Amino acid sequence: MAEEKTKAALLKEKLMNHPKTIKKLTAEEIAAADAFCEDYKAFLNASPVEREAVRYTVGLAEKAGFKPYAPDAEYQPGDRVYYTNRGKAIALAVIGKQGVKNGARLAIAHIDSPRIDLKPNPLYEDSGLALFKTHYYGGLKKYQWTAIPLTLHGTVVKLDGTSVDIVWGDGEDESCFCVSDLLPHLAQEQVTKPMAKAFTGEDLNVLIGSRPFAEGTDQDNDLVKLNVMSILNEKYGITEGDFLSAELCLVPSFKSKDVGFDRSMIGGYGHDDKVCAYPAAAAALALETPENTCITYLTDKEEIGSDGNTGMQSDFLRYFIYDLARQDGVEGYHALSKSTCLSADVNAAFDPTYASAFEAKNSCYLGGGVVISKYTGHGGKYDTSDASAEYMGQIRALLENNGVEWQIGELGRVDLGGGGTIAKYVANMNVDVVDLGVPVLSMHAPFEIVSKTDVYMAYRAFFEFFKA
Numbered sequence: 001m002a003e004e005k006t007k008a009a010l011l012k013e014k015l016m017n018h019p020k021t022i023k024k025l026t027a028e029e030i031a032a033a034d035a036f037c038e039d040y041k042a043f044l045n046a047s048p049v050e051r052e053a054v055r056y057t058v059g060l061a062e063k064a065g066f067k068p069y070a071p072d073a074e075y076q077p078g079d080r081v082y083y084t085n086r087g088k089a090i091a092l093a094v095i096g097k098q099g100v101k102n103g104a105r106l107a108i109a110h111i112d113s114p115r116i117d118l119k120p121n122p123l124y125e126d127s128g129l130a131l132f133k134t135h136y137y138g139g140l141k142k143y144q145w146t147a148i149p150l151t152l153h154g155t156v157v158k159l160d161g162t163s164v165d166i167v168w169g170d171g172e173d174e175s176c177f178c179v180s181d182l183l184p185h186l187a188q189e190q191v192t193k194p195m196a197k198a199f200t201g202e203d204l205n206v207l208i209g210s211r212p213f214a215e216g217t218d219q220d221n222d223l224v225k226l227n228v229m230s231i232l233n234e235k236y237g238i239t240e241g242d243f244l245s246a247e248l249c250l251v252p253s254f255k256s257k258d259v260g261f262d263r264s265m266i267g268g269y270g271h272d273d274k275v276c277a278y279p280a281a282a283a284a285l286a287l288e289t290p291e292n293t294c295i296t297y298l299t300d301k302e303e304i305g306s307d308g309n310t311g312m313q314s315d316f317l318r319y320f321i322y323d324l325a326r327q328d329g330v331e332g333y334h335a336l337s338k339s340t341c342l343s344a345d346v347n348a349a350f351d352p353t354y355a356s357a358f359e360a361k362n363s364c365y366l367g368g369g370v371v372i373s374k375y376t377g378h379g380g381k382y383d384t385s386d387a388s389a390e391y392m393g394q395i396r397a398l399l400e401n402n403g404v405e406w407q408i409g410e411l412g413r414v415d416l417g418g419g420g421t422i423a424k425y426v427a428n429m430n431v432d433v434v435d436l437g438v439p440v441l442s443m444h445a446p447f448e449i450v451s452k453t454d455v456y457m458a459y460r461a462f463f464e465f466f467k468a
């Protein structure tokens with residue numbers, strides 16, 4: 001016979017929150033998550049830099065019946081369009097029955113990730129080695145980028161106006177590049193320095209060659225550099241001056257891998273924020289005709305403050321919505337004021353090894369579901385839009401009512417540091433917005449970790465949000 005519950009136990013059940021670190025999902029949910037993540041890994045592997053993420057997304061969109069957006073075309077409910085911004089950001093829109101008269105439903109993620117960019121004058125030779133000078137992009141712990149294989153991705157524009165895409169170092173048999181580090185035997189001074197000084201930005205020099213040009217003589221200098229330039233010229237038709245009009249990035253050369261005996265996690269480069277970008281895009285691709293026009297926007301430059309015409313502070317998305325509003329016979333600013341947004345970005349998962357950096361009661365946990373961050377920013381809630389109680393209530397109910405596993409998450413302990421997302425720029429457009437995304441371990445490291453079921457729950461959250 002079942003034991004009768006005490007009065008206190010019954011009241012507890014009714015009134016108290018029951019936070020569980022790990023939610024137990026059904027076998028079907030786990031299988032669906034595993035399958036979804038195979039497609040996610042393909043996206044992640046193909047998209048180290050934003051241009052590649054855009055190209056891959058265009059491919060997925062065209063397969064799903066999306067057509068390039070034409071501002072003068074007449075769109076009907078159910079029409080599916082994509083709109084790219086300078087090849088580095090992309091909007092996917094499914095036109096709703098009401099268009100944007102009652103606002104658009106927005107899911108916005110970023111497709112740039114921390115990495116190492118080449119300087120405009122990168123190439124030099126020193127002590128018989130050819131190297132690249134670099135300037136890191138986004139927040140890195142520099143030492144993590146030493147002594148690992150790196151691959152070069154990017155675009156070079158030549159003087160004649162033609163451009164060439166470069167991908168070097170991805171293939172199993174291809175050569176790669178790396179940043180050297182000092183051997184421990186001679187590192188007694190280095191290891192006693194504070195981490196910020198042990199390895200500085202100007203130390204991120206990338207090793208790219210060591211063999212002199214074969215036909216050089218003792219009178220010639222910089223023969224190793226010349227040899228590298230001659231290889232690049234042969235393969236891509238570029239000269240050293242072409243580095244001045246290029247966007248070339250070094251990213252880890254390894255592919256994503258399942259992590260753990262149970263294969264429950266994925267390790268890889270650039271989860272922040274492709275792990276939200278892919279589910280947000282997939283939700284738009286899976287959508288039939290929604291009530292309100294739904295837009296997934298994958299933006300650039302978040303890691304360096306969302307500045308620039310491909311970043312979230314640009315007017316690109318605003319004007320896109322204005323164009324859609326004009327079609328629907330409403331003012332763009334009215335459409336914006338009724339719009340709602342999920343700012344799709346990652347949060348830091350609680351790490352038991354670094355527990356003191358977190359406040360356990362308000363942290364998100366790997367495997368605990370999609371994470372809502374009411375606010376980001378830093379000490380005293382500076383630099384954040386802080387979602388309203390009303391909007392939090394709406395999103396919380398949406399997730400609860402549709403069986404989407406979710407949790408709340410604050411980024412680390414108060415006054416320890418902080419960080420931001422695109423949410424505040426969206427809020428500035430007079431849109432209701434909250435951060436919703438995937439918890440990540442080792443954020444901004446070359447090999448970041450996420451949970452497969454969290455990735456899938458992010459997809460389910462965006463889909464239910466669009467459908468509602």
Ligand code: MN
Nearest residue numbers: 272273345346
């Ligand atoms: Mn991010």
Ligand code: MN
Nearest residue numbers: 114272303444
């Ligand atoms: Mn980031």
